[in-house]
Structure formats: structure tokens, C-alpha cells
Amino acid sequence: MSIADVITAPLGGPSLPQERRLVTAIPGPRSQELLARKAAAVPAGVGHTVPIQAVAAGGGVVVDADGNSLIDLGSGIAVTSVGNAHPGVVAAVQAQAAQFTHTCFMISPYDSYVAVAEALNRLTPGDHEKRTALFNSGAEAVENAVKIARKYTGRPAVVAFDHGYHGRTNLTMALTAKAMPYKSGFGPFAGEIYRAPLSYPFRDGLSGADAAARAISMIEKQVGADNLAALVIEPIQGEGGFIVPADGFLPALVDWCRQNGVVFIADEVQTGFARTGEMFASDGFGIVPDLVTTAKGLAGGLPLAAVTGRAEIMDASHAGGLGGTYGGNPIACAAALAAIDAYEHEGLVERAREIGAILTARLEELQQTDPRVGDVRGRGAMVAVEFVDPATGAPDAALAAAVAKAAIAEGVILLTCGTYGNVIRFLPPLSIDDRLLSEGLDVLAASLAAV
Ligand SMILES: *Cc1c(COP(=O)(O)O)cnc(C)c1O
Numbered sequence: 001m002s003i004a005d006v007i008t009a010p011l012g013g014p015s016l017p018q019e020r021r022l023v024t025a026i027p028g029p030r031s032q033e034l035l036a037r038k039a040a041a042v043p044a045g046v047g048h049t050v051p052i053q054a055v056a057a058g059g060g061v062v063v064d065a066d067g068n069s070l071i072d073l074g075s076g077i078a079v080t081s082v083g084n085a086h087p088g089v090v091a092a093v094q095a096q097a098a099q100f101t102h103t104c105f106m107i108s109p110y111d112s113y114v115a116v117a118e119a120l121n122r123l124t125p126g127d128h129e130k131r132t133a134l135f136n137s138g139a140e141a142v143e144n145a146v147k148i149a150r151k152y153t154g155r156p157a158v159v160a161f162d163h164g165y166h167g168r169t170n171l172t173m174a175l176t177a178k179a180m181p182y183k184s185g186f187g188p189f190a191g192e193i194y195r196a197p198l199s200y201p202f203r204d205g206l207s208g209a210d211a212a213a214r215a216i217s218m219i220e221k222q223v224g225a226d227n228l229a230a231l232v233i234e235p236i237q238g239e240g241g242f243i244v245p246a247d248g249f250l251p252a253l254v255d256w257c258r259q260n261g262v263v264f265i266a267d268e269v270q271t272g273f274a275r276t277g278e279m280f281a282s283d284g285f286g287i288v289p290d291l292v293t294t295a296k297g298l299a300g301g302l303p304l305a306a307v308t309g310r311a312e313i314m315d316a317s318h319a320g321g322l323g324g325t326y327g328g329n330p331i332a333c334a335a336a337l338a339a340i341d342a343y344e345h346e347g348l349v350e351r352a353r354e355i356g357a358i359l360t361a362r363l364e365e366l367q368q369t370d371p372r373v374g375d376v377r378g379r380g381a382m383v384a385v386e387f388v389d390p391a392t393g394a395p396d397a398a399l400a401a402a403v404a405k406a407a408i409a410e411g412v413i414l415l416t417c418g419t420y421g422n423v424i425r426f427l428p429p430l431s432i433d434d435r436l437l438s439e440g441l442d443v444l445a446a447s448l449a450a451v
Contacts, residue, residue, distance in 0.1 A: 009065075012085035013058035018436055020061075020411045020443075021069040027051040028066025047181075049074075049404075050413050057084035060432030062413060070408075071440040074415045075429045078238070078270050078382070081297040081339075082348065083431030088338035089300035096334035103330070105134070106323045112333035119340050120308045123279055126288035131314035133307050134328030138269035138295035139167025141305035142232065144322060145291045146171060148307060149230035149263035152316035157227045159219055162198040163240030163419050166232060166267055175232055177240065178419055194223045198237070199245035202375040202386060208248030216256050225260035230291075235281035238270035241418030242384035242425050244377050250285045257290070263313060265291045269305070270382075273297030274343045274430060277353040277380025284379055300339035304332035348430045352380035355437060359383040359426050362441045370448065372399060384425040386418065395420030399451065406447035412440045 010016065027035060034053040052064035057080070061069045075081055082089065096112070105113050117132035124130065135141050146158055158175070160166065166175040168182060174189035176182050183189070196218050197204075199211035206214070219228065235250060237243040257264040266289035271281035275297060278284040282292070291309035298304050307314070342348060360376060363385050367373040374388035387396040387403075400422045404414045417425045424444075428437060 009055040010063060012056040012063075013087055013090065014083055014431060016056060016058045016061055016063060017069065018059045018061060018433055019069055020071050020436070020439055021067070022411045023068055024066045026064075026068060026070075026409055026411065027053075028064065028068060030065035034065070049415060050408055058086075058431075059083055060429055060436040068411060071412045071436055071443070072432070073426050073428045073437075073440050074413045075427045076301065077296060077415065078275055078427045079296045080301050081273055081275055081381075081430050082300050082342040082346075083429050084301065086300050086339065086342060086431070088342055089302075089335045092334040092338040093302070093331055096331045099330075101329075101331060102326070104325055105328045110330055110333075112330055112337060113328040116304075116306070116328070116333045116336045116340075117308075119337070120294065120306055123340070123344075124292045124294075124308045125280055125282045128288075129311040130308055131311050133314065133322050134333070135305040135307070135324060136303050136326050136329075137167070137305050138267075138293065139169045139172040140324070140327075141269065141293040141295055141307050142166045142175065142265075142267055143169060143171050145265045145267075145293050145307045145309075146175075146230060146232070148309070148314060148317055148322070149265060149291065151321070152313045153229045153261065153263060155227055155229040156192045157194060157223050158192060158229055159194045159196050159223060159231045161196050161215070161233050161237075163200065163237045163243055164195075164198075164232070164234060164267075165237070165239035166234075194219070196231075198243065199249035200243050201246045202243075202377070206246065208246035208250075209252060211246055212249050212252030212256070215253065225262060228260070228262045230263040230265050231257055232265045232267055234267045234269075234271065235285055235287070236271050236276065236379060236382060239417050241386065241420075241423040242378050242382060244379060245285075250282075250287050254287045254289070263290045265289065265293065267293050269293055269295040273339075274348040274352045275380060275382050275427070276378075277349060277356055279343065279349060281379065281382075297343075298339065299332050299336040300342075302329075302332040302335040304329070304336050351430045354434075355381040355428060355430065355432070356383055358434060358437055359441070362438070362445075366445060366448065372396065372448075378426075381426070381428060381430060384417070384423045387422045387424070395422035397421035400424050402451040403444065403447045406451055407443050410443045410447065412443040414444065
């Protein structure tokens, strides 16, 4: 695609026709052309889920170069929650890009970085004094949260959980549970990382208190609280399968951390910003983390990430110890301010709950008639179905993959996840309308019936 093609492509944003429209098979000829170039120019390790050439997106659709319009139930992995090419984000980006594109905040500070920090300090759980540092990606935020916790506590060890996902850098691969595709062959990994058992009600049947006691006992015996800087956990596991822990699990872990001087880090990179029907998933569990990492939904599609936390923990790092050349880029910060304004003033927390109600009702209906749907779970607009072999309850990854593939061929973007690969997750943009969402679910139901 030349720059002339880009200029003549349809504009994205909410004014795009909100429809599923297939004018070619997926992938169509222009998409195939790009995928052939991709195979020759980009390493095979960088995969793709939907074989199209995207040219515009907005509301609840992604449009490809062949003129197909697909229903978006993935938001680029929970990133474009405010809607793709959200008009406020676009305007903020255009205005900032015309003013200045970079100074490096560590050289010449600017307003928008501080304003994003102020907003995150205000919005994240707890009314204690907070500080925020900005970075470029979720993995970088998690790396920095661990750095900050180690410096504050003077302790080396970090505990992560079964099914956890925290990124693809060396430290965050070590924190991540699943070998394929995230870790296999990419070691050796960073040291002093330990893994504790999670609460996974569908598979372990434990109460939150019992699951927490199991994890705490393992941590005390195998790591020792005195050696432990931080516990890192996603309030709802994202890549691991949208696992919602049993009630009481997270509060018990927070209490134990407080009693033992361990920093509790909530990795809200996927769950943050209205997604779960709360501004942060931690709010829905009644917990106040010491540090919160955010990224995906933060800046309406621009790369921006943050660590927000207790002032005394955040301020323990020496001057010059934290940062990065691009961290808190001014265009990304302008986008974040516009996105945060949308979360707060366009009713997106409430909208996430409405979307969740539609998703859950429809998926539970499917569950009643189809024994392969083992579990329907989630909070707000972060919902998943776990597929099983009805006879044994064993995870059925082949079914999840076949359903997602069939739905994509019919023009619905669906993502899978889960340690066992047997989960389909729904992360629609919060700008999707009810009719399009229902049509996406019709296609899912038909795909499930057909495979
Ligand atoms: C996606 C994700 C990350 C990594 O974010 P990147 O921006 O891809 O580095 C970390 N933690 C969680 C919970 C995530 O979902």
C-alpha cells in the first residue's frame, strides 16, 4: 500500500458503516497480497490471527483492503476500548503532533505527562498519596514495577501465579506461566521468580480462602516472606483464560502482603479502564493494590504504559533510576488524556456492564444447549467461554480454534486464550452497538453449531 492508498482509504472512527459486510472470501486478493509480502519481510515468529489487511476501523468494525467489514470482538486485545480512531483521540493526536513529537520527558518535561500521572493517581484504587511513571508497553510497566518493589523492600524474590501472563521481555517471560508460544526456546530466564497456585474455580473448586491459604503456604515454605519483594497478579487472568478468582482470594493475598511487608502489584494491563465494568478490576474485588500496572486501554491505541502506586514505594528509587527515552511520549499522553476523558464522560463503565450482560446472557443460553461449553465467566465486557470434552471435562483446544477460525471466515474477529488454548474471549470495543454485538454472537453460535 502506497501513501496515496492510505490517503484514499476510508476514514475510520464511529462514522464508518456499522455493519458486517463480506464482499470477498477472507482473505481477499489485496489482503493475500499483503500477507505474501509479510511472509517475505517479517519473521514467522510475529504471527497474526485474522488474515486481512486492515485499512480502517471504528465503532465496532474493522475494514480490510478488499472492502470487507468485520465485527470487532477483540479491540486489538483490549486496547481500543474507547473505539478505534475515537474522534477525541484523533484530534488530540493531530494537535500534539503538530506542536512537538518528542523532547524526552527526562530532558524537558511537558504538561501532558504530568496530567496523565495526575489522572491515574486519581482514578486507580485507594485514596492514599500516589505517584505514576510512564513507559511504552505493558511488559515495560511490569518490569519497572518489579524494579521499584525490589528497591523499596531491598528483597530479591518475586512471586507470580499459575496461568499468569505479564509480557515477552526476559523478566516478564519469566513471570509468564505458559511455555508455548511465549517462552519455549527463549531462555534462560531471569532468576528469583517463583510461581504460586491460583484460584481457578471451574477447575479447582476451592473457595477463595482455601485457594489463598494454599498459595500463601507455598510462598512461605518455598520462598519465605523475608525474601519476597513483590507478588504480581492479574486480578482476572487475561491470556491465561479470563480466570476470575473465587471471592476472597485476592483480599486474602493483599492482607498477607500487608502483614509481611510484601508489595502487592496488580497487573491491570488487560483489565484496566472500564473493561470489567469498573474503572479497574481491583475495584470490583474490593482490593487496593500497592502498585498498579496499566497499558492496553490507556491511550486509545497509542503505545503508553504506567506504574501507579503508593508514594513511599514509588519514591524509593533514586533520581535517574527510572525512565526511558520514549516513556510518556507526548502524542501518546495526549491520546491518553482524550481516552481517559472518554472513559469518564461517555459512560463507558456502565456500557461495559451492559455489553457484559448481553454477552453473558447469550453465552449462558448456548451453555444450556451445548455441553461442550463448559464454563462462561468474566466481568463486564471481559467475558470468555471455556470449551471442554463433555465426556471427560478435558480442555478442547481444537474446538476453540475451529470456532474462532469459522467465525473469522464469516467476518467476526474472535480471539482465543487460555493455558490449554480452549477459551474464546470477548473483548469488544465499548463503542460497539447492541445490534452488531448480537450479530457477532449469532455468528459465534452458528460457527459452534457447524464445527
Ligand atoms: C498484554 C499484557 C502485558 C504485556 O503488555 P505489552 O504491551 O504487550 O508488553 C502484560 N500484562 C498483561 C496482563 C497483559 O495482558
